[in-house]
Amino acid sequence: MARAGGPALTSSDESRGKASACVARAGGSALSRSGSGRDAVEAVWRIESARIVSTLARTTGDFGLAEDLAQEALAAALVAWPRDGVPTSPAAWLLTVARRRAVDTYRRRVALDERHATLARDLSESVGDDLLWDPDRIDDDVLALMFVACHPVLSREAQVTMTLRVVGGLTSDEIARALLVPTSTVQARVTRAKKTLGAAQVAFEVPPPGERRERLAAVLNVLYLVFTEGSSATSGSDWIRQDLAHEAVRQARVLAQLVPDEPEVHGLLALLELTAARFPARVRDDGEPVLLEEQDRQRWDRAAIRRGRAALATAGRVGRGLGAYGVQAAIAECHAVAPSVEATDWDRIVVLYEALGRLAPSPVVELNRAVAISMAQGPAAGLSVVDELVAAGRLRESHLLPSVRGELLRRLGRHDDARRELEQAIALCGNEREREVLARKVAALR
Amino acid sequence: MKYMLIMRATDEAYAAFQDVDFDTIMEAMGRFNQEMISAGVLVAAEGLDDAADGVVIDFSSDPPVVSDGPYGETKELFGGYWILDVASKEEAVEWAKRAPMTGPGQKTEIRRVTSIDDFPQDNEWIQKERAWRERAGQL
Numbered sequence: 001m002a003r004a005g006g007p008a009l010t011s012s013d014e015s016r017g018k019a020s021a022c023v024a025r026a027g028g029s030a031l032s033r034s035g036s037g038r039d040a041v042e043a044v045w046r047i048e049s050a051r052i053v054s055t056l057a058r059t060t061g062d063f064g065l066a067e068d069l070a071q072e073a074l075a076a077a078l079v080a081w082p083r084d085g086v087p088t089s090p091a092a093w094l095l096t097v098a099r100r101r102a103v104d105t106y107r108r109r110v111a112l113d114e115r116h117a118t119l120a121r122d123l124s125e126s127v128g129d130d131l132l133w134d135p136d137r138i139d140d141d142v143l144a145l146m147f148v149a150c151h152p153v154l155s156r157e158a159q160v161t162m163t164l165r166v167v168g169g170l171t172s173d174e175i176a177r178a179l180l181v182p183t184s185t186v187q188a189r190v191t192r193a194k195k196t197l198g199a200a201q202v203a204f205e206v207p208p209p210g211e212r213r214e215r216l217a218a219v220l221n222v223l224y225l226v227f228t229e230g231s232s233a234t235s236g237s238d239w240i241r242q243d244l245a246h247e248a249v250r251q252a253r254v255l256a257q258l259v260p261d262e263p264e265v266h267g268l269l270a271l272l273e274l275t276a277a278r279f280p281a282r283v284r285d286d287g288e289p290v291l292l293e294e295q296d297r298q299r300w301d302r303a304a305i306r307r308g309r310a311a312l313a314t315a316g317r318v319g320r321g322l323g324a325y326g327v328q329a330a331i332a333e334c335h336a337v338a339p340s341v342e343a344t345d346w347d348r349i350v351v352l353y354e355a356l357g358r359l360a361p362s363p364v365v366e367l368n369r370a371v372a373i374s375m376a377q378g379p380a381a382g383l384s385v386v387d388e389l390v391a392a393g394r395l396r397e398s399h400l401l402p403s404v405r406g407e408l409l410r411r412l413g414r415h416d417d418a419r420r421e422l423e424q425a426i427a428l429c430g431n432e433r434e435r436e437v438l439a440r441k442v443a444a445l446r
Numbered sequence: 447m448k449y450m451l452i453m454r455a456t457d458e459a460y461a462a463f464q465d466v467d468f469d470t471i472m473e474a475m476g477r478f479n480q481e482m483i484s485a486g487v488l489v490a491a492e493g494l495d496d497a498a499d500g501v502v503i504d505f506s507s508d509p510p511v512v513s514d515g516p517y518g519e520t521k522e523l524f525g526g527y528w529i530l531d532v533a534s535k536e537e538a539v540e541w542a543k544r545a546p547m548t549g550p551g552q553k554t555e556i557r558r559v560t561s562i563d564d565f566p567q568d569n570e571w572i573q574k575e576r577a578w579r580e581r582a583g584q585l
Contacts, residue, residue, distance in 0.1 A: 042534075086543075280561075
C-alpha cells in the first residue's frame with residue numbers, strides 16, 4: 001500500500017508512481033480553484049519537502065545534491081501542476097522527477113568515476129518504484145535532515161534558513177518575507193550552507209549517541225529562535241511572522257514524535273505551545289503590545305494550553321528531570337493556569353527561576369527571579385536581588401535592569417528614586433513602544 | 447489556521463464500506479492519522495456512530511418533527527471529522543486528498559474552523575462562551 005501517495009484504499013495500479021500516469025489521471029479531477037495553481041504546489045511542498053529531500057539525501061549520500069534535485073522537482077511541479085492539475089500521488093511525481101534528474105546528473109559524471117555509474121544504475125531502477133520511501137527508515141531520514149540542517153559547521157542564521165527550507169518546505173520568497181531579508185540573501189545563504197556542508201564532508205545521518213545530546217540542543221535552539229523570531233516581531237507583515245512561530249511549533253511536534261525519549265524536546269514543545277497560547281491577547285487591535293499582567297486571559301487559546309500542559313507532563317514522565325526549556329514551560333504553565341496576576345502561584349515561579357538559574361545561569365533569569373520574588377514576598381525582597389545584580393555590574397547596557405528597579409522603587413513609594421531609574425531605562429531602551437510605556441509610568445509618578 | 451475535514455458519504459457509499467475488511471480500514475485510517483500526527487498538524491478528530499442509531503429533528507414544521515434514524519431526504523451523511531492546524535486552506539485540501547476514501551458517494555468537505563475572536567468581543571454571550579472555553583479547555 002502506498003504510504004503517502006494516493007488514498008491507501010485505491011488499487012495499487014492507480015497509485016503506482018509513474019509521473020505521467022499520475023498527471024493524466026489527475027487532469028480531470030483537480031480543476032477546482034483550491035486544487036491547483038501555485039498555492040496548491042506550495043501546500044504539497046510543505047507536506048512532502050522533508051521526506052523528499054531526506055529520501056534523496058540518503059539514496060545519493062549527498063545532501064547538497066539532494067536539495068538541488070528537490071528544488072528542480074519543485075520547479076517542474078510549478079510549471080506542470082497549474083497546467084495539468086495536482087497529480088494523484090504528488091510525492092511520487094516529485095520523487096520520480098528528482099530521481100530522473102539524479103540519473104542524468106550521474107550519467108554526466110560517469111566518465112569521471114565508476115561510483116557514479118553504480119549510483120545511476122541503482123537510481124534508474126528505483127525510478128517509478130511503487131514504494132516512495134522505506135516506512136521503517138523515513139523517520140530516521142527526516143530526523144537526520146533536521147540534524148544536518150542544524151549542523152554545527154553552519155552559522156546560526158544558516159541553520160535557521162536551512163531548517164525552514166528543507167524541513168519546513170518554505171520557498172526562498174517565504175523565508176525572505178518571514179526573516180525580513182531580501183530573497184537573494186536567502187538564496188545566497190542556502191548556496192553557502194550547501195557548500196560548507198559539502199566541504200566539511202558532513203554525513204547524512206543521525207549523530208552517534210555520544211554527540212547526540214549536544215547536536216539535539218542545536219536543533220532545539222534553532223526551533224526556539226524561529227519561534228521567537230515569529231513571536232516577538234511587531235514589524236513587517238504580521239501574518240507571515242505568526243506563520244513562522246506556527247512552523248516552529250509544528251516542527252517541535254514532529255521532533256517530539258521522532259525522539260520521544262528526550263525530555264527537552266517535550267519541554268520545548270510545551271514552552272512553544274504555552275507561549276503561542278497567549279498570541280490572541282498580546283497585541284491590541286491598534287498593534288500596541290499588551291504586557292502579560294494586562295492581557296485578557298479569556299483570549300488565551302485554551303486548546304494550545306492543554307496541548308502545552310500535556311507536553312510538559314510528558315517531559316516530566318520521560319524522566320531525568322526537566323531541562324531549561326522544560327522549566328521555562330513550567331513557568332509558562334503557572335501563568336497559563338492562573339486566573340489573574342494576583343492569583344498566580346508566585347512562590348512556585350520563584351523556585352522554578354532558581355532552578356532555571358542553575359540550569360542556564362544568566363542575569364536576565366536572575367532579574368526575572370527578582371520580579372517573581374517581589375510578587376511573592378513584596379517589592380523590598382525583589383529589590384535586594386536586583387541590587388545584587390547592580391553591585392555585580394551585570395546588565396549595565398540594558399534598560400531592563402533600571403526599568404525593573406524603577407518599578408520596584410515605585411511600589412515601595414520611593415518616587416524620586418523610581419523616576420531616576422525609569423528615566424535611565426528610557427535613555428537605554430531602543431524600542432519606541434516600550435519607551436512610551438516607560439514614559440507613561442514616569443508621568444504617573446507623583 | 448484550523449480547518450475541519452468532514453467526512454460525508456451517501457447511504458450507498460456507507461453500504462459499500464461495510465464490505466471492506468475491517469482490518470484494512472483500520473490500517474488505512476491508522477496510517478492516515480499517523481501521518482498527520484507525525485507531521486504535527488492533527489489537533490482533534492472524532493468519528494460518529496451509525497446514522498441509523500441517530501435522531502433527526504426537522505424544524506420545517508411547527509412543532510418540529512422528531513424522527514429516528516438517518517437524515518431522510520438528505521443524500522449525504524456525516525461520518526466524522528478531523529481538525530488540522532495548518533498554514534493554508536490549500537494544505538488542508540492536500541491532507542484531505544490523502545484520506546483513505548474511495549468510491550462513488552464518498553466526499554470530504556473542508557471548512558475553516560472559526561475562532562471566537564471572529565465574533566464581537568463586547569457581546570455578553572461571547573464573553574460567557576469564552577469563560578466556558580477557559581474552564582473546560584475547549585478548543
